Amino acid sequence: MSAHETTHSRTWRVSPDLLGIVDQAGVFVETNPAWQTVLGWSEAEIRSMVFSDFLHPDDLDRTRAIFDSLKAGNPALHFENRYRCKQGGYRWLSWVAVPEGDIFVCSARDITRDKERARRLKSSEDEARLREQFVAILSHDLRNPLASIGSAVRIAAREPQSDKAAQMLASIGASATRMAQLIDVTMDFARASLGGGIPVDRNPVSDLKDRFERVIDEIRLAHPGREITLDYRHEGPVTCDPDRLDQLLSNLVANAVTHGSRNRPIVVGAGAVDGDFELTVANEGKPIPEEIRAHLFEPFNRATRSESLQGLGLGLYIAAEIARAHDGEISAASDAARTVFRLRIPVTPEG
DSSP states (O other): OOHHHHHHHHHHHHOSSEEEEEOTTSBEEEEOTHHHHHHOOOHHHHHTSBGGGTBOGGGHHHHHHHHHHHHTTOOEEEEEEEEEOTTSSEEEEEEEEEEETTEEEEEEEEOHHHHHHHHHHHHHHHHHHHHHHHHHIIIIIIHHHHHHHHHHHHHHHHSOOOHHHHHHHHHHHHHHHHHHHHHHHHHHHHHHHTTSOOOOOOEEESOHHHHHHHHHHHHHHHSTTOOEEEEEOOOSOEEEOHHHHHHHHHHHHHHHHHHSOTTSOEEEEEEEETTEEEEEEEEOSSOOOHHHHTTTTSTTOOSOTTOOSOSOSOHHHHHHHHHHHTTOEEEEEEOSSOEEEEEEEESSOOO
């Protein structure tokens, strides 16, 4: 045996690609060991069948057309089809076949993993496209009719109404406001879940104390029996998105109103700690169980098991995303004395 023949024989045995010789009847008269490795068929089993016996039904017509083209003297390059495994299922193969006289020399590479990766990538792209459409629907197709409802209610409220009609209009207006808030929250969640995070527009802000007072006043108005105090001790501007910090504070205070003791004050604090801006919201009441505390900032999570199904359970998740967008972090500590949520962000971001 010559050196060339020895090398050829070794390549035939060890190649990971499926190598074979097909006759005019469509039978693989010679195959290498890779056939059994990839598909599980022995050489004798392969010789007992024609190539169409291995094919996925959806690939029969295409592959027979390629075989007819080979018989006409045309090579087949990178032709893909699915071959049946002995143990069930199919593997995707990419073929190169060349006619040589009355036979056809073939090689096939297993591309099943490549196909699966491509399928997953397409699926991910499709999901991202659907999410983008979802955000677009929320931002436009829902906001516009909701704005029309709000405008109609305000115009109607200016006209003389019976007490019952006035109450109904006020209820509709409150519901429209609540729906707008839910849309805002859902849009924030959709943006964050897409991987881009919540967008922020950071600039030096010097009136955070006044803004925080307004946020707290709004919550006091909605909950007249609750005591909420603000201890603001930070001096100088904070580089931040003030609207987003208002949103974060509102979420934290609303959470304290819901879960804290009704007879004890909620204390909001702000100050400088180690060069950072720190905002805290503290309330007394039952401590948050440890198993719930570990998942507080995950979406659709609620601070207690007994909470009603009102709300989406996204407030603390969005607060955490706002903190992350400011290069900061938010944490929670809870014991028998009190529960404290703590935000830390750099006063002036690097770069």
